[in-house]
Amino acid sequence: MAPKAYDAVVLASFGGPEGQDDVIPFLRNVTRGRGIPDERLEEVSHHYRAFGGVSPINSQNRALRAAMEAELRRRGIDLPVFWGNRNWEPFIADTLQEAYDAGHRRVLAVTTSAYSCYSSCRQYREDLGMALVKTGLEGRLEVDKVRQYFDHPGFVEPFVEGVGEGLAKVRAGLAEQGTPDAPVHIMFSTHSIPMGDAEAARPHDAEGGPAYEEGAYVAQHLATAQAVLDRIPEAAGVEWSLVYQSRSGAPHIPWLEPDISDALRDRYEGGTRGVVIVPLGFVSDHMEVAWDLDTEALETCGELGIVADRVPTPGTHVKFVEGLIDLILERTVENNIADRPSATALGPWFDVCRPNCCANRRGEKPTIAAVDSTVGTPLPNPGM
């Protein structure tokens, strides 16, 4: 898509509760119309309760926003960064209104989500699209979005660093135990999604780019994991796999598998004694990482006697923050960066999503940043 003169950035995220009283209303917001059984909500509420009802995600987003502003200032670029969420305050609609009231007319969104699937791409585009409709800013505020950035070096490099360090720690732990040569496994973990969503995560039209047998969500994770490993000499020859976590939904609906806990048990039976756990699907150490990995998966490792290390998410890693700013500058007229780096053969991903990309299987909603967008941006020339 041709560069534009954006006048503000919106960091769009998931949101999380800020106290015990927020937990249930937050969970209702997340699962509205999504067919999640009450027992699952009850179960997940305990994760938040155990953390005082406070998700770590909001403070992480405040820190990310501050880091992005600092990096823009450092480069002498005058672009304010607003922040809004899908499921909790500040809500995206209020954020767009705030940006508009402050005089901005053309904003570029960055989401805290790197891959392509309904939950991580289209749903954010719908959040922004519906916010435009709700506020009545449709046609008055232009909203675009940076490309999904799973393969941007700024996202990949912090994992390269983390996996390298994780491998060293796990090997040192095994040596301490007197089993320095015990088999080690690198386990990349991401959010499970319904199989139907995984299959829908792709461009649908004939000329809309490559289609992927396993869906773009899985293909992007596999390619990114490989890109991380290719950059770590010490990882050569180490076995690895992609596993899934945080499954919800009704039991009879198939979701991506294997679950990380099952995978850990199977690997242990196959001889693995050290595991590097890589939260490849996530941008910050929020609840899905703090609970499902640091509490549950690490507990499973402890029970089995596996030496384990959980690698950090990109968070506010300087390379990640610089990468997000580079992604913004790919799209701006001023300070434009013409280079669109990609660490995998799949990318760089589209600035403007192809028709039906990451389809909402529960019915159409207004979206931005797609060839078939009904709000957000007039798209005379959809380009890349």
Ligand SMILES: CC1=C(CCC(=O)O)c2cc3nc(cc4[nH]c(cc5[nH]c(cc1n2)c(C)c5CCC(=O)O)c(CCC(=O)O)c4C)C(CCC(=O)O)=C3C
């Ligand atoms: C792909 C994906 C990402 C990664 C991309 C991205 O980052 O956006 C992600 C992130 C997150 N998911 C999060 C929390 C939750 N996700 C839920 C439910 C669901 N997630 C799904 C998918 C994803 N989720 C799906 C298909 C569902 C089923 C309901 C539905 O079809 O929509 C539920 C409901 C209860 C449950 O069943 O677990 C909760 C509480 C938090 C916040 C953590 C915090 O508070 O720190 C974050 C960052």
Ligand SMILES: [Fe+2]
């Ligand atoms: Fe989720």
